[in-house]
Amino acid sequence: MSEERRVHLARSARPSYDALAAFSKTVIAAAADAGIDDRLREIVQLHASQLNGCAYCVRVHVERGTEAGLEADTIAQIPVWRESGVFSERERAALELTESFTFIHEDGIPDDVYDHVGGILSEAEYVALSWILVSINAFNRIAVAGRYPVPPKA
Template identity: 50%
Template sequence: MTPSSRIHPSRTQREAYEALKQVSLTTGKIAADAGLEPRLLELVQLRASQINGCAFCLDYHHDRAIAAGETEQRITVLSAWREARLYSPREQAALALAESVTLIHDGQLPDDVYESAIEVFAPEAYTALLWVLVSINAFNRIAIAGRYPVEARES
């Protein structure tokens, strides 16, 4: 079976996909209103997409992270962020939250991750970050199930 022969969820049930897109747009707005930086949002979406193995979302959020001012070095070592010493305490708390929410089946949301996050994020920012993570995890699942392609680009 080729990826193109898969049912494409965003085309087949367009109304549901548009609703998910609206959730994503709304979470982006509430995240901005809560003071969450675009680079931070792209980092957590990249990390969730790494964990889920979503090539389409990795490609998409890589470009958005670069456009938001992120560096190739920080993107390259993102999966080893704990060892890299390139991320601020705020970013570390967000990345730990991203991992816990993405892997919620594996130990739920540990108290130490929650406590670290609420130490650096106001309640509005914390909940906005959660909604961004819910949204990217949903998009990862749609893109992976539909085997959305990543096309080669010229360098």
């Protein structure tokens, strides 16, 4: 089936999409209150989108990440964060949590990840990042299922 013939969930069930968008705004506001800055928020959303193969969301979060101060080199290092030296301990913990949430069907959140991340992030930060990851994974699934075309650069 071609892209043009796929159901576009955001248009076909606008109230549901609007509810998800409102949820996302609530999650982002709560994350800011918990001390999650724009840079960290965009790093995890970009990485989840990369892992889910969501080109649409990658484009959106590269642009938002750039606005939040991420440089091209930092963005390019996200897929290889384990080998990279450009991320702080806190960012590395968030990236590790991102991978566990995105691939939650494999092992849940393994105890070693939970313990490691929990030793670096506060409970409020862990909770806030978890909700951000729930939200972005939902958006990724909508865009991937609908084969949303990559939006033009802003």
